[in-house]
Every structure is written in structure tokens, then in C-alpha cells.
Amino acid sequence: MLAQQLRTEGHDVLETAEPGGTPIGGQIRRVLLDSKNRELCPTAELLLMFASRAQNVDQYILPALAKGTVVLCDRFTDSSLVYQGIARGLGADVVYDVDRIACRGLVPDLTLVIDIDTETGLARARQRNDRTQDVETRLDEEGLSFHRKVREAYHQLSVDDSRRVKLIDGDRVPEEIAKDVRMQVDALVARK
Amino acid sequence: MLAQQLRTEGHDVLETAEPGGTPIGGQIRRVLLDSKNRELCPTAELLLMFASRAQNVDQYILPALAKGTVVLCDRFTDSSLVYQGIARGLGADVVYDVDRIACRGLVPDLTLVIDIDTETGLARARQRNDRTQDVETRLDEEGLSFHRKVREAYHQLSVDDSRRVKLIDGDRVPEEIAKDVRMQVDALVARK
Numbered sequence: 001m002l003a004q005q006l007r008t009e010g011h012d013v014l015e016t017a018e019p020g021g022t023p024i025g026g027q028i029r030r031v032l033l034d035s036k037n038r039e040l041c042p043t044a045e046l047l048l049m050f051a052s053r054a055q056n057v058d059q060y061i062l063p064a065l066a067k068g069t070v071v072l073c074d075r076f077t078d079s080s081l082v083y084q085g086i087a088r089g090l091g092a093d094v095v096y097d098v099d100r101i102a103c104r105g106l107v108p109d110l111t112l113v114i115d116i117d118t119e120t121g122l123a124r125a126r127q128r129n130d131r132t133q134d135v136e137t138r139l140d141e142e143g144l145s146f147h148r149k150v151r152e153a154y155h156q157l158s159v160d161d162s163r164r165v166k167l168i169d170g171d172r173v174p175e176e177i178a179k180d181v182r183m184q185v186d187a188l189v190a191r192k
Numbered sequence: 193m194l195a196q197q198l199r200t201e202g203h204d205v206l207e208t209a210e211p212g213g214t215p216i217g218g219q220i221r222r223v224l225l226d227s228k229n230r231e232l233c234p235t236a237e238l239l240l241m242f243a244s245r246a247q248n249v250d251q252y253i254l255p256a257l258a259k260g261t262v263v264l265c266d267r268f269t270d271s272s273l274v275y276q277g278i279a280r281g282l283g284a285d286v287v288y289d290v291d292r293i294a295c296r297g298l299v300p301d302l303t304l305v306i307d308i309d310t311e312t313g314l315a316r317a318r319q320r321n322d323r324t325q326d327v328e329t330r331l332d333e334e335g336l337s338f339h340r341k342v343r344e345a346y347h348q349l350s351v352d353d354s355r356r357v358k359l360i361d362g363d364r365v366p367e368e369i370a371k372d373v374r375m376q377v378d379a380l381v382a383r384k
Contacts (some may be wrong), residue, residue, distance in 0.1 A: 024232055027223045028240070038215055043294055044216065047243035051236045058233035095294050102235055118203050130294040 001178040002185065003072055014064040017074035019049055021056035023113045030053040033136035040138070042088040046098060048078050054102035061106065077103060078157060078165065083139070086153040087146055109164070110183055110188045113154045116170035118147045194289040194377065195264055206256040209266035211241055213248035220244040225328035225360040232330070234280040238290060241272050246294035253298065269295060270303045270349060270357065275331070279338055301356070302374055302380050305346045308362035310339045355383075 003013045019029040031037065032048050040048075053076070064071050077099045085095040100129045116124075158165045168180045195205045211221040225239050232240075245268070251292075256263050269291045274355065277287035317332045350357045360372045 005272065024223065024229055027226075027229075031216065031219045031223070034219075038217075039214075039251060040216055043250065044243045044247040047246055047294060048220070048292070051239035051243060054235040054239055055233055058235065059231060067281055097289055097293060098239070101289060102239060137368075187204045 001174070002181050006070055012064075012067065012069040014060060014069050014071045015074075016056060016060055016071065016101065018056060018076065018079070019052040021052065021073075022058075022059050024055050025052040028055075029136065033138050035135055035137045035141060037138055039143065042084060042090055045088065046080060046084040046090060046095065049084065050098045050102040052081075053077070057103055057106055062104075073108070076108050076111070078108070078113075078154075080155040082157065084151050086151040107164075109192075110184060111157075111165045112184060113158060113165065114170040114177065115151070115165050115167045118144060118151050120171065122147055130165075193366070194212075194373050197374065198262055204256075204259065205263040206261050206263045208252055208253060208263065210248060210268060210271070211244040213244065213265075214251050215249075216313070217245050218246040220247075221328065225330050227327055227329045227333060229330055234276060234282055235296060237280070238272060238276040238282060238287065241276065242290045242294040245269070245272075249295050249298055254296075265300070268300050268303070270300070270305075270346075274342050274345040274349065279341040299356075301384075302376060303349075303357045304376060305350060305357065305359050306362040306369065307346065307359045310336060310343050313343075313365065314339055 006013050018025070019032050020026050028048055028051055030050075032040070032045065056073075061071050061073070077095070080099070081092060081095045084089050084090050085092045120141070122144065128134070129137045129140060154165075155167065158167045166184050168177060168184070170177060195207050198205050210217070211224050212218050220240050220243055224232070224237065224244075239254060248265075253263050253265070269287070272291070273284060273287045277284045314332070314336065320326070321329045321332060346357075347359065350359045358369050358376050360376070362369060
């Protein structure tokens, strides 16, 4: 909805997502999320996430930013910090070390976390996976305690980096959520 | 041949290879070497190599070493240093930063470089790829100047780290090469 609004207002917008985004990122995504790859170790998981991200930064994101395009990316380094750094326990330093190499200093102006209680979020993900017969479910299949750590870490991040990382209440209809998203974007533009 | 000899002498031996080695590493190898993935950027290439390596270290190599098994690995971090660090120009520091995260301090006791002049080596690789109809040829398809940089970097490494990295003349029949390989292994054991 945000992308649509921005385009109507005359902006060029790149919508991208991770892991994935590029054709090579799509191949990496299948390795990362295939529900059969249960033995994937946390460090390999981290490096695959950033391999996909480095390719996206190099091939799509930096060229888009250079042309003045607005880039909307579904997940970025903040997700790696939360999932691999904190929930998997690799530590924030390791994540930032790899980020420095993969993203070359690129930090999102704004990270919006669509927040919802863990049980509801997992139930939604599982319904969606069943409906679409998705096999890219390895992370969704982690237990409740893993997903609780993920949520807590996002909350903590929104405190530690409160100007850049904003929680949005996700337990509402999409139109209401989109209104809050737009408000945060307008506030960012006003600050700049 | 070395693995066979060591097993005959009563050693447990793990033969592994990179990129690949593990089932997940095999999936990463296909992304890395698929001749269609020409747009893969150097940083993503580096991170994929180390994702495969981290999985191999975690799943096979560290458990094998803990049991006293001899590990023979076809390529390791020295290859990343040479290909991504030097021939691709990412720099040695970047390679060692990722190595520290992926390999947790693991350094091979001995790296043997089967050395051959660039033209002969490339001609062999291309004959083999044609014969086996291999599609994992992205790196073999790099030009002569890339492969010359790779060879020079291996030579330099064998000077800079001369106790650990040894050149073996590869322009001979396999049995002669295997004799030199065995000599280097015996010298390593004698030093320990």
C-alpha cells in the first residue's frame, strides 16, 4: 500500500525482499528456508542471509538509491540481528562484522516492525503456509520460545535505536496498519 | 591416493571438499558454480563460500577432528584468500574477518597446492567439464588473466606462509604427484 501511494505521488519505488530479491537471492532463499534443511548451522544461516543481501545491495539497492529511487525492503540487517544474532545466540558483534562487509555501510533510514503477539503471528504464518503449500517454512517451524525471543529482540531494538526502528501494531486490519506506516514515513521525511 | 594409504595404515580419514561437502553445502555449490549465475557479485561469492565452509566445519570437520580422524579437504580458506581476496580484489582482511566467524580458529596443518601453468590447468578443466557435461563451471569460465592472478597468489602464499603452504608440481603423472604429497605429510608429522 505504501509503495502504491508513493508511486501515485510521483516517486520511483523499488520493492524488494530478503532473503531473495535477486534471481541469485531466490536460489539462496530456497537453501535457507527449505523445511528439509533442518541441520543448517547458525553461522551458515547468517552467511547465507548476508550473501543474499550483498547480492541485493550490489545488483538492485545501490543502483536504485543512486537514481533517487525509494527502496522498500521486506527485512534487512535488523532481522539478522534479531534472528541470528539474538535468537540463535551468535551475538550482535558477529552480525555487525558481516554487515560491514556485505552492506558497505548501508543502513535503512527507517525500520518498521509489524508487531503482533507470538501465538497469533505463528498461527497466521502456518495458515498461510498450509494454504499456499509453501515448502519455505524452516524458520516458521521453529518453536514458540524461538519466536518469543525474536519478538523480544525487536522490542529491545525499538528501544535501543528508537529514532530508526518503530513498532507498528499488527493486530488490526491492513488499512489501519498502512495508516501508521504512512505516518512514520511522513515523520521521517519531516525530520530530514 | 593419500587417503587410501592412510587408511591402509590404520588411520580414520574424512575426505571432504569445498564448496560442498555436506548436503546443504552441495546446494550452495550449485548456486556458486552454476554457469548461468554470471551476475554473482564478489562479496556474495565470498559469503556463499564461507557459508558452505561453516556448515562443513560444524557438521563434519570439527566432530571428525574431535574423534582423532585425519581430515583431507579439497580447498579451504586459503582458496578463498586467493580467489575472492586477491583475484577478485576484496582484500585479505575481509577474507580473514569472515574466516574468524565461519571457521572458529580452525587452520589446516598443511595446504598442498597442486601447481601447474595456467594454460595447461585451464585446458584440463575445460576438457573435464566437456567430458562430464558439467554445468558447475562459472569459475572455470573466467579468463586467463583471472586464473593467472590466482596462480600468482598461491605462489605468494607459499612464500609468506612457507611452513604451512607447499607447492607441488602438478605437471606429472598422478603417481609422482602422490609421492610428493606423501613426503610433505611425513615431514609435517615429523615436525609435530
